[in-house]
Amino acid sequence: MQISIVCQPGADATHWCALYLKGARAEAKRKGDTLALLSLDDALARFRTEKPTCAAILSTSRAWTANAADTLSAVGVEPVIIGGASRDNYRHASYVYMDYREATYQLIEYLRRYERGRIALFAVSTDSATDMIKKDAFLSYDRCRERDVFYYTGADGLMNATCKKFLEVCRNYDAVICANDAGAVILMHQLTAAGVRIPEDLFLCTFGDMAISTCGSKSLTMARLNCPEIGKQTVAMCRLLTASENISGISTKIRCELIIGDTTASLPIVEKTLGTVHLPSAGAGGFHNDPSVSRIFQAEKILSACDAIDIDLLKLIIKGYRYFDIAEILHVSESTIKYRLKRIISISGFETRDEVIDVMKVFLS
Amino acid sequence: MQISIVCQPGADATHWCALYLKGARAEAKRKGDTLALLSLDDALARFRTEKPTCAAILSTSRAWTANAADTLSAVGVEPVIIGGASRDNYRHASYVYMDYREATYQLIEYLRRYERGRIALFAVSTDSATDMIKKDAFLSYDRCRERDVFYYTGADGLMNATCKKFLEVCRNYDAVICANDAGAVILMHQLTAAGVRIPEDLFLCTFGDMAISTCGSKSLTMARLNCPEIGKQTVAMCRLLTASENISGISTKIRCELIIGDTTASLPIVEKTLGTVHLPSAGAGGFHNDPSVSRIFQAEKILSACDAIDIDLLKLIIKGYRYFDIAEILHVSESTIKYRLKRIISISGFETRDEVIDVMKVFLS
Numbered sequence: 001m002q003i004s005i006v007c008q009p010g011a012d013a014t015h016w017c018a019l020y021l022k023g024a025r026a027e028a029k030r031k032g033d034t035l036a037l038l039s040l041d042d043a044l045a046r047f048r049t050e051k052p053t054c055a056a057i058l059s060t061s062r063a064w065t066a067n068a069a070d071t072l073s074a075v076g077v078e079p080v081i082i083g084g085a086s087r088d089n090y091r092h093a094s095y096v097y098m099d100y101r102e103a104t105y106q107l108i109e110y111l112r113r114y115e116r117g118r119i120a121l122f123a124v125s126t127d128s129a130t131d132m133i134k135k136d137a138f139l140s141y142d143r144c145r146e147r148d149v150f151y152y153t154g155a156d157g158l159m160n161a162t163c164k165k166f167l168e169v170c171r172n173y174d175a176v177i178c179a180n181d182a183g184a185v186i187l188m189h190q191l192t193a194a195g196v197r198i199p200e201d202l203f204l205c206t207f208g209d210m211a212i213s214t215c216g217s218k219s220l221t222m223a224r225l226n227c228p229e230i231g232k233q234t235v236a237m238c239r240l241l242t243a244s245e246n247i248s249g250i251s252t253k254i255r256c257e258l259i260i261g262d263t264t265a266s267l268p269i270v271e272k273t274l275g276t277v278h279l280p281s282a283g284a285g286g287f288h289n290d291p292s293v294s295r296i297f298q299a300e301k302i303l304s305a306c307d308a309i310d311i312d313l314l315k316l317i318i319k320g321y322r323y324f325d326i327a328e329i330l331h332v333s334e335s336t337i338k339y340r341l342k343r344i345i346s347i348s349g350f351e352t353r354d355e356v357i358d359v360m361k362v363f364l365s
Numbered sequence: 366m367q368i369s370i371v372c373q374p375g376a377d378a379t380h381w382c383a384l385y386l387k388g389a390r391a392e393a394k395r396k397g398d399t400l401a402l403l404s405l406d407d408a409l410a411r412f413r414t415e416k417p418t419c420a421a422i423l424s425t426s427r428a429w430t431a432n433a434a435d436t437l438s439a440v441g442v443e444p445v446i447i448g449g450a451s452r453d454n455y456r457h458a459s460y461v462y463m464d465y466r467e468a469t470y471q472l473i474e475y476l477r478r479y480e481r482g483r484i485a486l487f488a489v490s491t492d493s494a495t496d497m498i499k500k501d502a503f504l505s506y507d508r509c510r511e512r513d514v515f516y517y518t519g520a521d522g523l524m525n526a527t528c529k530k531f532l533e534v535c536r537n538y539d540a541v542i543c544a545n546d547a548g549a550v551i552l553m554h555q556l557t558a559a560g561v562r563i564p565e566d567l568f569l570c571t572f573g574d575m576a577i578s579t580c581g582s583k584s585l586t587m588a589r590l591n592c593p594e595i596g597k598q599t600v601a602m603c604r605l606l607t608a609s610e611n612i613s614g615i616s617t618k619i620r621c622e623l624i625i626g627d628t629t630a631s632l633p634i635v636e637k638t639l640g641t642v643h644l645p646s647a648g649a650g651g652f653h654n655d656p657s658v659s660r661i662f663q664a665e666k667i668l669s670a671c672d673a674i675d676i677d678l679l680k681l682i683i684k685g686y687r688y689f690d691i692a693e694i695l696h697v698s699e700s701t702i703k704y705r706l707k708r709i710i711s712i713s714g715f716e717t718r719d720e721v722i723d724v725m726k727v728f729l730s
Contacts, residue, residue, distance in 0.1 A: 091467065099613040102456065229611045246594045248464040248620035255613035 002034045003238045004052055005082070006043045006068055008059035015182075015210070015297055016227055017058050020082050023231025024056075033235065040068055047077055053242040054078035054094065056234050062129045069093050078241055078249070082234050083227070084129050094241060095251040096234045100130055100207065103223035103256035104137035107177050107205055108144070110221075110258060116175035116203045119144060123152040123162050123183035131179045134207065138177070148173075152183065159183060159292045163190040170196055174203065175264075181208025182296040184220055188263065189362065204263040207256070211303040212296060212363055219261035229254045298348065299363050302356065305347045310340055311364070317341075317353075318361045367399045368603045369417055370447070371408045371433055373424035380547075380575070380662055381592055382423050385447050388596025389421075398600065405433055412440055418607040419443035419459065421599050427494045434458050443606055443614070447599050448592070449494050459606060460616040461599045465495055465572065468588035468621035469502035472542050472570055473509070475586075475623060481540035481568045484509060488517040488527055488548035496544045499572065503542070513538075517548065524548055524657045528555040535561055539568065540629075546573025547661040549585055553628065554727065569628040572621070576668040577661060577728055584626035594619050663713065664728050667721065670712045675705055676729070682706075682718075683726045 005024065011017045021037075028035045038046065043055060055077050059065045069079040073092040080094045111119055121138045124131045131152075138144045150166050152159065163186060166176070170191065178184035184206035191198060198204050198218070205221040206213070213220040233252050241247060303311070309330060316326045327334045341353060348356050370389070376382045386402075393400045403411065408420060420442050424430045434444040438457040445459045476484055486503045489496045496517075503509045515531050517524065528551060531541070535556065543549035549571035556563060563569050563583070570586040571578070578585040598617050606612060668676070674695060681691045692699045706718055713721050 091470065102613055105456065226611055233609075233612070244598075246591055246620055247598070247617060248467060249618040251616040252612060253614040255611055 001239065001242060002036060002052070003028060003235055004036050004038055004043060004046075004055040006040055006055050006057050006072065007037050008061060008064045008068075009039065011058055011060050012037060014060055015300060016083065016225075017060060019209070019227030020058065020231040020234070023228030024082075024235050025231070026228070027232040027235040031235065031239070033239070035235075040071060044071070044075065047075055051075070052077060053245075054080050054238050056080040056082050056238060057084070058082050060128075062127050062132075065129065066090065080234060080237055080241070081129075083230050092249065094237055094249045096230050096237055097130065097133075097251075097253060098207075098225050098227075098230065099253040099255055100133040100223075101137040102253075103207060103258075104134050104177070105141065106256070106258050107223055108138070108141050110260075111175045111177075111203055111205070111264070114203065114264070116264075117143065118173045118175065120148045120150060120166065120170075120173045120176045122150045122166055122176050122178045122187060123159065124149055124179045125152045128179075134177075134179055152179070159186050159290045160190070163187050167191065167194055167196075170202060174201075176202060176204050178204070178206035178208075181206045181210045181213045181220060181222060182293050182300075184208065184222075185210075185212055185296055185363065186292050188218065188220075199262070199264050205261075210296075210300045211306075212300045214261070218263055221261040221264040222259050223256040224259050225256060226254055295359060295362075298359050302344060302348045302360065303363075306344065310344060313337060313340055314344070314357070314360050315364050317357055318365050366604065366607060367401055367417070368393060368600055369401050369403055369408060369411075369420040371405055371420050371422050371437065371444075372402050373426060373429045373433075374404065376423055376425050377402060379425055380665060381448065381590075382425060384574070384592030385423065385596040385599070388593030389447075389600050390596070391593065392597040392600040396600065396604070398604070400600075405436060409436070409440065412442055416440070417442060418610075419445050419603050421445040421447050421603060422449070423447050425493075427492050427497075430494065431455065445599060445602055445606070446494075448595050457614065459602055459614045461595050461602055462495065462498075462616075462618060463572075463590050463592075463595065464618040464620055465498040465588075466502040467618075468572060468623075469499050469542070470506065471621070471623050472588055473503070473506050475625075476540045476542075476568055476570070476629070479568065479629070481629075482508065483538045483540065485513045485515060485531065485535075485538045485541045487515045487531055487541050487543045487552060488524065489514055489544045490517045493544075499542075499544055517544070524551050524655045525555070528552050532556065532559055532561075535567060539566075541567060541569050543569070543571035543573075546571045546575045546578045546585060546587060547658045547665075549573065549587075550575075550577055550661055550728065551657050553583070553585075564627070564629050570626075575661075575665045576671075577665045579626070583628055586626040586629040587624050588621040589624050590621060591619055660724060660727075663724050667709060667713045667725065668728075671709065675709060678702060678705055679709070679722070679725050680729050682722055683730050 012021055025035055055072055057065055057068045057079050065081060065084055069090040072079045078092060078094060083097050084095050108119060121135065124135050135149055139146060150162060152162050167190060178187060184204065188198060188204055196202055207225060208222045209225040209227055213222060233254065237250055237252060312330060313326060316329060323334050323337050326337055345353060345356055350356050377386055390400055420437055422430055422433045422444050430446060430449055434455040437444045443457060443459060448462050449460050473484060486500065489500050500514055504511060515527060517527050532555060543552060549569065553563060553569055561567055572590060573587045574590040574592055578587060598619065602615055602617060677695055678691060681694060688699050688702050691702055710718060710721055715721050
């Protein structure tokens with residue numbers, strides 16, 4: 001069968017949505033289905049002549065999703081929200097999403113087991129349906145209050161500003177849960193720069209799945225997201241809805257796995273600071289356009305295409321080693337090093353080695 | 366595979382649960398699965414040696430369900446609530462239930478289309494998870510208020526008392542939505558006895574699926590439940606949960622169909638009264654033990670086993686015709702009539718023809 005995915009312009013290129021799509025494509029291929037990625041306008045034009053039972057919606061914005069869901073419902077097509085909300089926001093809709101509620105509970109319970117009971121929830125975006133689930137779950141827990149939630153919004157919408165706001169009061173907390181790992185990495189650097197010791201002074205954990213969370217000198221404790229599984233189950237759900245006319249909607253929750261990293265273990269700390277961010281602002285507002293967040297995703301794009309040798313290679317370059325020494329340390333030839341670097345630069349989208357190293361050094365040193 | 370259903374004592378014999386089970390048994394048979402109906406204690410004993418991924422819960426009580434869900438979760442078995450709540454009451458649970466929210470909206474919108482905007486919601490039981498969904502949906506609608514909800518609770522918990530409460534203020538309304546068709550049938554009789562004309566003075570509609578709703582002189586407008594489909598999807602869900610360890614929970618909503626009957630159409634009315642109820646009270650409280658509700662279910666049990674000839678036969682006996690005349694009208698022999706009556710009596714669980722007729726006459730005359 002054909003499975004339609006209605007996509008917010010540009011959303012398919014963002015980190016998490018790309019992973020959803022990856023899982024969806026693999027499952028569609030496995031089942032012999034075809035997958036059509038459509039703009040909302042194209043979808044409406046196509047559905048005028050050939051109306052499917054349902055269509056999936058891929059978007060990073062709660063507002064965009066709401067509009068697309070309403071529009072699809074109005075023409076009699078059941079919307080399947082990929083990675084979306086658990087709250088009944090839309091009258092007709094099916095959902096496939098991470099079990100953020102349960103994951104939030106698990107993180108809180110884990111922290112309390114170590115007597116870290118004064119917990120903040122950091123970088124919650126009110127335009128993110130999934131962040132709203134985390135917030136609801138957080139506030140439903142005993143002793144977690146609205147004033148412990150730090151929102152990623154405001155006049156400028158910059159992650160750095162959100163960090164600054166938390167830094168002012170961070171002494172009131174002994175643990176922080178970050179809504180996503182991009183925010184977690186930025187916050188960790190800023191806290192460390194301000195002399196806050198992680199995990200001694202503050203346990204830090206996050207929701208996430210990025211390679212960057214584990215490649216730094218300090219791995220993040222996290223509720224690990226399984227984004228490709230969301231894509232896979234989206235395809236399964238579209239098949240099910242098309243086959244069973246008696247079903248008016250389904251919600252499928254995907255399990256998060258709790259991964260324990262350095263940021264909640266009592267290990268000695270090496271302090272480090274976040275380099276000055278020189279990236280130009282990529283337009284108005286929005287999490288994915290935030291300069292410090294973009295930097296994280298640039299690093300992530302590189303890291304997720306790197307193997308262990310690539311990462312060691314980058315670390316050694318950052319430390320200032322010459323190619324000759326690196327070749328000896330890694331037991332490879334200098335031409336291998338040059339070949340690997342060329343590949344990494346091409347993946348990064350940058351022009352030069354120095355630009356790549358500039359982005360990576362804050363995360364790999 | 367083996368599918369375990371943990372059952373509240375006696376629940377499997379109640380009207381709706383029996384239909385869920387019917388659907389579940391048919392689907393299990395189709396898939397080659399076996400279905401084990403267990404008490405909570407038996408389930409716990411069995412799961413000590415052989416733990417399934419999930420077990421379904423069959424219960425008419427919200428409180429019983431909550432306890433069973435907690436108990437199963439505690440031993441690491443995912444509870445699948447059959448016909449249960451949509452609200453996230455339980456931390457770990459999957460749900461298969463009718464889409465009562467959407468059905469409530471459809472009933473309200475249908476009534477408003479006919480300019481019946483002053484709507485009451487009748488016989489809502491606070492111990493019923495499904496009634497709570499109807500209530501939530503009702504109150505989320507513009508101009509529907511808490512004071513328009515008539516609860517099936519109170520000192521005696523009798524449906525007749527609930528009817529009386531509504532009768533006192535029914536002139537304030539031009540439409541009533543009943544939480545279930547047992548309540549709807551009782552209310553309809555009492556309203557008619559009190560001189561309220563249906564549908565002229567009051568549109569009446571309900572959630573339901575009983576044969577009794579369509580066999581009376583006035584068929585009920587209803588959001589028709591598809592209970593066997595709930596059982597079927599429960600089996601499908603247990604299979605899915607067992608197969609996919611990455612899924613932490615699923616909610617499946619089953620579509621209700623809107624059936625338009627006489628109680629919202631502008632037809633002439635024949636008044637009739639509900640006969641005095643002589644059944645002994647079947648113990649303390651509870652919807653299924655309510656004398657007037659039991660009577661409805663007795664009639665339902667008989668009606669759902671009757672074909673068109675049986676129903677005509679009963680109607681003619683109620684009208685006082687002799688077997689000789691009935692035989693001529695229905696073009697059957699007198700021995701066929703006796704044979705059919707014997708079968709009906711045996712299904713009813715009563716001893717005599719007169720007991721059967723006594724129950725049926727209020728619904729078939």
